[in-house]
Amino acid sequence: MISPTHVRWFTYGEVDRISKTRYRVNEQIQASKVRLIDADGNHVGVVPLSEALAAARAHDLDLVEVSPTANPPVVRVMDYGKFMYQQAKRAREARKAQRQVEVKEIRLRPKTADHHRAFKVRNARRWLEDGMKVKVRVRFRGREITYPEIAREQLAQIAEELSDVGVVEQQPSLEGRTMLMILAPAKKKGATR
Numbered sequence: 001m002i003s004p005t006h007v008r009w010f011t012y013g014e015v016d017r018i019s020k021t022r023y024r025v026n027e028q029i030q031a032s033k034v035r036l037i038d039a040d041g042n043h044v045g046v047v048p049l050s051e052a053l054a055a056a057r058a059h060d061l062d063l064v065e066v067s068p069t070a071n072p073p074v075v076r077v078m079d080y081g082k083f084m085y086q087q088a089k090r091a092r093e094a095r096k097a098q099r100q101v102e103v104k105e106i107r108l109r110p111k112t113a114d115h116h117r118a119f120k121v122r123n124a125r126r127w128l129e130d131g132m133k134v135k136v137r138v139r140f141r142g143r144e145i146t147y148p149e150i151a152r153e154q155l156a157q158i159a160e161e162l163s164d165v166g167v168v169e170q171q172p173s174l175e176g177r178t179m180l181m182i183l184a185p186a187k188k189k190g191a192t193r
Contacts, residue, residue: 024065025080026053029073034065037076046072103182105135110150117154121161128166128185138179151179159183 024030029049036044036052039059047055056063056077064083067074104127106120124134136158138151155172162183170182 023080024068026056026063029063029065029075031065031073033072034075035070035072037066037074039077052077101131101133103133103135105137108136108138108151108154110138110140110144110147110154112154117158121158124158124183125162125165128162128183131185133169133185134162134166134183136181136183140177140179145177148174148179155179155181 032049033046034049034052036047036055038044038055039061044055052063052075059077061077062080063075064078064080065073066076104124106124108117108120112120124136127134136155138154140148140151144150152172159166159168159181163186165186166183167186168181169184170180172179172181
């Protein structure tokens with residue numbers, strides 16, 4: 001049966017989010033006849049509401065209206081608190097899986113000094129270890145565009161230096177006066193996915 005202690009399992013934000021998809025429970029159900037699904041998931045059939053409530057009470061569980069738009073409404077015998085907890089858990093996992101991958105960028109020139117390039121590569125290494133993607137951009141000015149192989153060598157060298165923490169997701173390509181390469185975090189050897 002429903003008790004106020006079920007709410008203690010959730011944070012207030014989760015309760016608010018879940019309560020927007022409010023389910024009618026036990027005496028809140030207004031239909032006279034309902035399609036009953038028992039605690040084991042078996043379809044019992046169309047029964048009067050009073051009989052469905054008696055079946056739920058016999059198992060010391062709740063009668064939850066899972067599909068109010070159906071004709072007759074579909075109700076299920078279940079532990080409502082456990083059901084709400086599982087709904088909140090599913091919502092949390094869905095939000096976690098939906099996490100956006102951030103893309104960081106390092107900008108270079110064909111004539112960037114070794115020290116500056118090493119500094120930027122260190123930052124890129126840290127970002128890749130943190131799970132972010134890194135966009136490496138080499139910008140040409142003036143007549144530097146006549147020697148794109150310099151930038152291509154520079155990008156290949158950076159990819160080689162970062163090969164232990166990242167993989168090349170997009171090969172170096174020339175777009176206007178810019179050569180781009182995108183690195184993604186390398187999969188960890190011990191990770192299971």
